[in-house]
Amino acid sequence: MAAKRSGGQSKRSERNVSPPSGPEPRSEQPLSLERIVATAVELLDAEGLDGLKMRRLADRLGAGAMSLYWHVGNKEEVFDLALDAVLAYRGPAPLGEAGDWRGDVVHMLADWRAGMLRHPWSAALLPRRALGPNILFRLELLSSTLSRAGVADADLNVAIWSLWNYVIGATTTRASFELSDEDRAAAQQRLTGLSQHYPTIERSRLLLDNDWEGAFNKGLDFLLDGLVPKQYNS
Amino acid sequence: MAAKRSGGQSKRSERNVSPPSGPEPRSEQPLSLERIVATAVELLDAEGLDGLKMRRLADRLGAGAMSLYWHVGNKEEVFDLALDAVLAYRGPAPLGEAGDWRGDVVHMLADWRAGMLRHPWSAALLPRRALGPNILFRLELLSSTLSRAGVADADLNVAIWSLWNYVIGATTTRASFELSDEDRAAAQQRLTGLSQHYPTIERSRLLLDNDWEGAFNKGLDFLLDGLVPKQYNS
């Protein structure tokens, strides 16, 4: 009734394969879900969450605004797809038996964090639309790796969610600082102005500390230490 | 130029103190920042993020839409204020010397989590507008408590951000499940349908596990164990 194109991904017609004549590639490619999503990510990177308007997206694609709606149901779906596109993971072989499991986990989580920080808008999207296929894939990877590492089934969910939450939180916090320099400056100013109210974080310069990555890794190490029994020696 | 009312909070005029006559309290109270924020929170609880429209908010207040703009600069500010309002903390005495510091920390963080889950829309707001006064207060509290607990200044920021991130992530993840039953059902369905692709999380029923609170506490314990030197015995 409502959805014209829902589940499937590829359905592109091959009509521009230059049948008899016309080797010129026509600067205007045909619309496609892939192109829409890629352009949406570009636009989000360039203009932020509020900068994504259907008309503007269509402009960038050299198409009319309403043409988009044959490929996506609505704007929300564009957000969904853009978020998931940014979260794809090409990591080390998922089934590597000779496990440096800890390295695998850290790598995946660090990559996750890095990917999201490359696209700061993604953090703001996460709370609304978790559980795209790429997120699920990463959860699956995390799960199987930890399982292979010897985490008991009973503790598996705790371990997964703890790591997961940690990364999400780190990314969210960090990205919110990234968003606008004005905001950060304003916050600093407010903080400095009210340093009488917040003496301790003022003293430790909490908000000015720039070693986010170091803090991230240290905390992650502590978590992993706690979550996995110390019997890792293979 | 642009802002009519910015920094200060109270400025209410006392003109309805019933000077000579008129003891009836007039069902329509005067507008005030406090009332606006409180009503915004109500509205958000009832209708969600997208349900907050300026006109609707004004309706609930028995006022015209434009009247709101004397008290707030724009809609974004309403979001800011609503978020911060929800994050107020009335915890145990901040300067309790006889430190059950660990209990204090856990209590504050658990309260934080509980508060946000009571208002699921707050998680979606966090990435955009961190650092309201109530957030800063909690950071300050966390900071001073850990400092008193013996965490070295050099490790303080790592400790704070680790705990912080963990809580934010847990809340965000959890709230996204809370948001709509449809979404969750859809995710479950997709997961079950594609269980071939996600065998491990299917087996552990990761997404169906309901003991969020238990997982939260366990992971928090691990983090605290790692972050604070085991020399806590008073």
Add this chain to the structure above:
DNA sequence: CAAGTTAATCGTACGTTGTACGAGTCATCT
């Protein structure tokens, strides 16, 4: 080849939203 079917594009238009602008009301101060 003709006629129909399907895939895809897009112009127009509508309803909803945030909010700029300026007029209006009322209490207080000089």
Add this chain to the structure above:
DNA sequence: AGATGACTCGTACAACGTACGATTAACTTG
């Protein structure tokens, strides 16, 4: 009395998402 400032609100507008239907191009079926 007049002026000032705090506060309210009706009107109007621009920007946005998108419903609707017309349009075109390619392929299918006869």
